[in-house]
Amino acid sequence: MLWCPPLLLSALCWVLFIYQTSVTADECAERCDLYHGHCDEDGVCRCDPGWDGPFCEDCVKMPGCVHGVCHQPWQCMCLSDWAGKFCDKDLHICERSNPCQNGAECVITPEGDYSCNCPESFHGKNCELKRGPCEIEGFPCQNGGTCQDNGGYAETFTCRCLAGYVGRLCETDVDDCLMRPCANGATCIDGVNRFSCECPHGFQGRFCTVNIDDCAGQPCHNGGRCYDRVGDYECYCPGGFTGKSCEILVPRPTWEYETGTSPLDRVPSVPPTRTVSSTRGTVGSTEKPGHFKISVKEVVTQREHGLSKLQLITIAVLGVITVLVIILTVLLVVRHRNRGASCWCQRSSPDTKTHYHQCQGTSQEHKKTTEL
Structure with missing residues (x-):
């Protein structure tokens, strides 16, 4: 076995490749139908649209053509005994396999089809x-119903x-x-097969x-549940x-209550920042700053917000006692003033001696009353 250097092998391979390429190109130029294609750089015959085959010698038939041939691209020329646009109509179907049933006569039409x-x-x-x-009956079923009569052989029809x-x-x-x-x-x-x-x-x-959850929109305000x-x-x-x-x-009450151990211990208290004064409601009356009215409606409101019947009775009794104390005080003051006025009148009389004894007696009597 002879040893060949790598350089010699490479040169030999290049010579063989060039020779094969030249032979392929010459064969393509000789056999390729240049009217329906052309040779590319690799010596391959490339066909134009509508032509096929190794050397572009075959035309392409119409798509769907069954029993036909072509001489030009996209043709469908029917063979013998076949007709139709796609050469799929058998002109001898009536003789070969009569498709007509129930004794019907089979006829070939000029278009190549058959009829019974x-x-x-x-x-x-x-x-x-x-x-x-x-x-x-003229297919009498209504509202989309299907008429059934067993292919026409039933005695009566039914509607599905x-x-x-x-x-x-x-x-x-x-x-x-x-x-x-x-x-x-x-x-x-009601609807059609629905409601x-x-x-x-x-x-x-x-x-x-x-x-429906009516609370979904959170309608309650101010922390309401x-x-x-x-x-x-x-x-x-x-x-x-x-x-x-x-x-x-809810408006704040006119007065507040101090809670005790029992209902009797609940004493009404007046806020120190307000002065309670009763005023008679007249058309043109005005209220001074720091004063306000206590109306019947406000009293009823206070009653509804926590005043019991026993508390109202207690307040009424305290009010009566207060009025009696005020009346007694006024009477005492009036009596004292009357005595002082009597002494003053006696001093102004002409009899000085009589005036002295009377005022002295009055002063002693007042002193005894005071000590008592």
Whole structure:
């Protein structure tokens, strides 16, 4: 075995490649149909659209052509015994396999197709259908129902109704509200094989069974607690607020009460920053700063916010005692002033001696009264 250096092998490979390329290019130029294609740089015959084959010698038939050939691209020229646009019509179908049924006559049309001359009471492409009760009655089924007569061989027809209809001719719409599917007093509206529920206020859902959460929007204000009701909500308000949604601020009472160990220990107290004065309501009356009126409505309001009957009786008794003390004090003051006035009158009399004894007696009597 002779040893060949790598450089010599490389040169030999290049010579063989160049020779093969030249042979391939010469063969392509000789055999490729240059009217329907061309040779590329690698010596391969590239075909124009509509042509096929190793050297572009075959035309491309019309797509779908079954029993046909072409001389130019996209042709479909039928072979013998075949016709039609795609050469798929057998001109001898009536002799080879008669497709017509029930004694019908098979005829080839000029277009290459066949037709069947059906006997009486039969119809269809191959006379396979019998003129039965459905066709005689004019297909009487209503509302999309299908007429069935066993291919025309049944004595009478039947109607296969769509869902939601009943009756011999499918003429009756089924009342889907008959079973009263809607709950909570909802109104049922019948449809074709369906129904819908018109829900009352406060309910939703297909059957109006879902109670709407009226507290979802947080209608209660000022920290009120919301409780859902049927079509409504109820707010439990904290102290100092009232109203449907706890939106009304309750006015502060005119007086406050000090809580004791028993109801009798609850004594009314007047705030030190206010002076209570009773004023008679006149048309043009005005109130001075620091004074306010106590109306009957305000007293009733205070009664509703915590004053019991026993407390009112206690206040009334204390008021009567206070009035009696004031009256007694006034009487004593008036009596004292009357005695002082009598002594003054006696001093102004002409009899000085008599005046002295009377004033001295009055002074001694007043001194005794004071000591007592």
